[in-house]
Amino acid sequence: xxxxxxxxxxxxxxxxxxxxxxxxxxxxxxxxxxxxxxxxxxxxxxxxxxxxxxxxxxxxxxxxxxxxxxxxxxxxxxxxxxxxxxxxxxxxxxxxxxxxxxxxxxxxxxxxxxxxxxxxxxxxxxxxxxxxxxxxxxxxxxxxxxxxxxxxxxxxxxxxxxxxxxxxxxxxxxxxxxxxxxxxxxxxxxxxxxxxxxxxxxxxxxxxxxxxxxxxxxxxxxxxxxxxxxxxxxxxxxxxxxxxxxxxxxxxxxxxxxxxxxxxxxxxxxxxxxxxxxxxxxxxxxxxxxxxx
Amino acid sequence: xxxxxxxxxxxxxxxxxxxxxxxxxxxxxxxxxxxxxxxxxxxxxxxxxxxxxxxxxxxxxxxxxxxxxxxxxxxxxxxxxxx
Numbered sequence: 001x002x003x004x005x006x007x008x009x010x011x012x013x014x015x016x017x018x019x020x021x022x023x024x025x026x027x028x029x030x031x032x033x034x035x036x037x038x039x040x041x042x043x044x045x046x047x048x049x050x051x052x053x054x055x056x057x058x059x060x061x062x063x064x065x066x067x068x069x070x071x072x073x074x075x076x077x078x079x080x081x082x083x084x085x086x087x088x089x090x091x092x093x094x095x096x097x098x099x100x101x102x103x104x105x106x107x108x109x110x111x112x113x114x115x116x117x118x119x120x121x122x123x124x125x126x127x128x129x130x131x132x133x134x135x136x137x138x139x140x141x142x143x144x145x146x147x148x149x150x151x152x153x154x155x156x157x158x159x160x161x162x163x164x165x166x167x168x169x170x171x172x173x174x175x176x177x178x179x180x181x182x183x184x185x186x187x188x189x190x191x192x193x194x195x196x197x198x199x200x201x202x203x204x205x206x207x208x209x210x211x212x213x214x215x216x217x218x219x220x221x222x223x224x225x226x227x228x229x230x231x232x233x234x235x236x237x238x239x240x241x242x243x244x245x246x247x248x249x250x251x252x253x254x255x256x257x258x259x260x261x262x263x264x265x266x267x268x269x270x271x272x273x274x275x276x277x278x279x280x281x282x283x284x285x286x287x288x289x290x291x292x293x
Numbered sequence: 294x295x296x297x298x299x300x301x302x303x304x305x306x307x308x309x310x311x312x313x314x315x316x317x318x319x320x321x322x323x324x325x326x327x328x329x330x331x332x333x334x335x336x337x338x339x340x341x342x343x344x345x346x347x348x349x350x351x352x353x354x355x356x357x358x359x360x361x362x363x364x365x366x367x368x369x370x371x372x373x374x375x376x
Contacts, residue, residue, distance in 0.1 A: 172332050176355050179335040186340070204331045220333030227310060227337045257312070 018083055019090070027087050027095065027243070034079035041075040048284035050291060059211040059288070060278060070279065077279040081125045081239055088128050095243055098132045102249035106133070109231045109251075110140060115186030116231040118142070118193040119221055119252070121270055122282045124238040125245065126193070130167045132237070132247055141190040145182065145221075147172040147200060186230055193235070194221035196266050197283060206260060210267050211274070215288045222259040222266070229256060234269045238277050248273070299372070300365050302345065310341050320362040327361070346372055 014037075021030040042049065049071055056074075057067035088096060109116040120126040126144075133140055144167055170181045170192070185192050196217060199205045204219030225232045232252040240246050252265050274281050286292060294302070308315050311328040318327060330338070339350045348371035358364060 174332075175352070176332070176335055177352055178332070179339055180350075180352055182333075182336045183339045183343075202331075203333075204329075220331065224333055224336050228340055 015082070015086065018079075019086055022083060022087050022090065022092075027083060027092065030083050031080055034076055034083070037079055038072055038075040042072045045284070047286075051286045052284055054290050055211075055281070055283075055287070056278070058290070059213065060274075074279050074282070077239070078282050081280070081282075084239065084243070084245075085125055085128055088131050093131050096245060097243065098245040098247060100132070100247050100249070102251075103247070105233055105249045105251045106140075106235075109191075109233055110189070112231055113189050114230050115189050116191050116233060117186075117221070117225045117228075118191050118233050118235045119196045119225065119266055120193055120235050121195055121197040121273070123197075123270070123273055124236050124277065124280045126195075126235065126237050127167060128245065129235065129237050129247060132245065141185070141188075142167045142193055143170050143181065143185045143190055144168070144193045145170045145172065145178065182224075186228070194218075194224075196221045196263075197270065206263050208260070208263050208267055210288075211271060213288050213290075217263055217267075219259065222262045225252075226254055226257055226259040226262050229254070232262070234266060236273050238273065238280060294372070296365075296369060299369055303365060303368060306341055306345050310337060318361055320365070321360050323359060324361055324364050325359075342368065348372055348375055 018030060018033075021033050025033070052071045052074055053067050056062045056070045057064060060067075062070060084096065130142055133142075146169055170178050170185070172178045182192055199216055199218035204223065205216040206219045206222060207214050207216050209215075210217075232254050234248075234250045234252055236248045238246045238248065250269055252262060252269075254262055304315065304318050307313065307318060307328060311330075311334070313328055324330070328334070335355075343349050346368055348368065350367075350371070354367055354371075358367060
């Protein structure tokens, strides 16, 4: 089974390019620029193409032509999501509309005053959740646990151009500082968010069937959530047509030390999201280890 | 609480939380290897220690922490300092 190599497909340079486009050309014209970028990805990212084609053709059962077309559309959709994230962060929030599904679950979680764990995925656009939650007058702080240096470089760049954010990042480091940041966040009734669908080589993983074939998932989020006995909610922010977003929050039933059960519940939930939004699952690597030698 | 009693309580929650065989927990055994801790498991360790002993571990406590004996000493010192 395969782990993520820790490299994002869009680097800081890519972000800078789109910030330039959004500021000078607007959101919708920036979307159209994406066709050019998506075409380049489609032509040159051979490994990502292969993995994404496998996802659409073999795992979702699309015909070869439809799967090939969806590889391109997946890049395009990913680009739109990035543009929205940058635009919203740069103060264009009012141009977007949104709806909530299960917001009462987040409200109930916060009222318990025990902190909470959100488990999301590399699907949709979770990082913009803060802007929508702030509209509901929630005094909530969200800490997103990330592991890679490349994300940090991108985040530092976006911080420079964005309005202050309610999301802070906890970076997993060798010095274990993240351990105290996570435990302090939970003690302060904050929400700690993990993405549950990408593991790095060398960390604990749990294997489970996902879209009909076994795959590895990071063990950490599910182990912590099942051991600490804090409320757990699966959260996804999905892009709909035009500039509309849909936030989903689903409560997870967590039994002490039943991390595999929690993972199964997560996978079931994630598969529902993928069935509804197949173009918004952004894992451009050999997720199932289908091409591993 | 005496030292032996404290060690017993620590071992109990480590066995319970990390699902290891009690016979593997020896004073000179390496904590990280024996419990199979990865970078996120330490969150569980910190929270569990606080729940069981009412003391908060901080970043500096992990410097030089290697064996179970180190861990027992750390908790003992923390508890004493709190009293």
